[in-house]
Amino acid sequence: MDVISIDGFECAGHPGEDDIPGLVLIPAAVRALKIPVIASGGIADGRGMAAALALGAQGVNMGTRFLCTREAPVHDAVKQALVAAGERDTNLILRSLRNTARVFKNAVSDEVVALERRPGRRRVRGGAPSRRRPARTGGPGVRRRPGRGWCPPAWSSA
Ligand SMILES: Cc1cc2nc3c(=O)[nH]c(=O)nc-3n(C[C@H](O)[C@H](O)[C@H](O)COP(=O)(O)O)c2cc1C
Known part of the structure; x- marks a missing residue:
């Protein structure tokens, strides 16, 4: 494995069961891993990206933010609902x-x-079954991305 993308508790989709936010998880992952860490979860602009880089990540992965771009093949009402949400x-x-x-x-x-x-x-x-890895490849709170099915977010029909 060359790089790992790791989601904090803020993320859309599956945050895991440990509820560790990115502010804690990213530096812990960077400390525990010998490969580059891509920070994910709740990052929506340059400030979030700068914060992730300051915590030691090599890059960021944005999900929800890109869902709201013009290029995303998603109904505009969904995008508007997301932008209006808090x-x-x-x-x-x-x-x-x-x-x-x-x-x-x-x-x-x-x-x-x-x-x-x-x-x-x-x-x-x-x-x-636990997705935690032993300390050698990622200490407590450091989780690999789920390799199994993805539950689609319930965006529709507000
Ligand atoms: C519409 C959508 C679909 C996603 N699909 C998957 C997926 O199939 N598998 C997965 O591991 N993560 C999936 N994710 C999670 C993203 O890869 C990313 O880790 C997460 O969205 C980051 O959090 P953010 O949305 O707060 O930026 C998805 C996210 C969104 C918004």
Whole structure:
């Protein structure tokens, strides 16, 4: 492996189950790894990029920000909704399955959160097999990118 892209808790999609924000995760990853680190999660402009580089990352990966570009083949209403949204407009879904995904807050994702909070639902103990690596290749809190399926963000139908 030549380089690793690592997502902080801020990221869209799967932030993992440890809830370590980029401010903590990026320097920890840089310290633990011998290959270049690409910082991901919550980076949307040059200031975020400068912060990531200051923390030791070699570059950044932006997801949500590029979703809002003219070039992205996404409906304009979705882009407008994202641009109009604030920092509290995401939901963490599938926490109870230990497969957490940060998605846009809308009626669908609100309902998923409510369903997961309902008493009597089964909670997955232990959850999915750990993706943590031993300290040799990445210490505590340092996670490889998920190699499995991706849950699409619930952007639609606000
Ligand atoms: C529309 C969209 C699709 C994505 N698809 C994947 C994917 O298939 N696999 C994956 O590991 N990460 C995926 N991601 C996560 C991004 O690669 C990136 O790590 C994340 O978006 C960074 O956080 P940010 O959106 O806050 O910039 C996706 C993100 C978005 C916004």
